Amino acid sequence: MAEIEKSVKRIIPIREGLFGIPSESGEKPRLFGSRCNPCGQLSFPPRKVCSNCFSEEREIIPLSTDGKLYSYTIVEYPAPGLLGPYAIGYVDLPEGVRVFSILAGWDRKSLRVGMDVELTLGKFKDDKEGNEIVTYQFRPVPPSHPSPSRGEGKGGG
Numbered sequence: 001m002a003e004i005e006k007s008v009k010r011i012i013p014i015r016e017g018l019f020g021i022p023s024e025s026g027e028k029p030r031l032f033g034s035r036c037n038p039c040g041q042l043s044f045p046p047r048k049v050c051s052n053c054f055s056e057e058r059e060i061i062p063l064s065t066d067g068k069l070y071s072y073t074i075v076e077y078p079a080p081g082l083l084g085p086y087a088i089g090y091v092d093l094p095e096g097v098r099v100f101s102i103l104a105g106w107d108r109k110s111l112r113v114g115m116d117v118e119l120t121l122g123k124f125k126d127d128k129e130g131n132e133i134v135t136y137q138f139r140p141v142p143p144s145h146p147s148p149s150r151g152e153g154k155g156g157g
């Protein structure tokens with residue numbers, strides 16, 4: 001009767017409808033985009049009205065988790081919720097959507113335009129109740145150079 005689950009921390013997305021938080025570990029987070037039914041234009045974040053044909057007929061679809069870094073900048077000064085230096089950039093997804101994102105897991109030497117990046121979730125801040133506010137981020141994918149010593153084949157691509 002007196003059991004009050006006060007200490008249960010929840011994970012809350014920074015904004016509803018932007019991305020899905022995996023319910024099981026091992027599952028990948030996904031960004032959601034909108035696809036216009038009449039003209040096929042994809043948008044992230046999802047739009048209510050198509051910027052191309054102004055239609056409101058759209059569906060929400062999960063976007064690819066891997067993309068290429070189109071452009072980035074390193075910001076030396078802190079911003080609300082972000083300690084400096086931090087990196088932000090644009091990521092091109094295979095669907096043809098350009099996503100503005102915080103970058104994670106980077107260092108100054110490794111960041112370069114055109115590199116492969118993958119979607120991840122990261123803590124943005126805690127809210128007043130101690131819940132974790134998370135946001136989507138992209139991080140560099142470790143280069144998969146063929147190594148002669150280990151035969152860990154990864155199919156597909």
Ligand SMILES: [Zn+2]
Nearest residue numbers: 036039050053
């Ligand atoms: Zn359209």
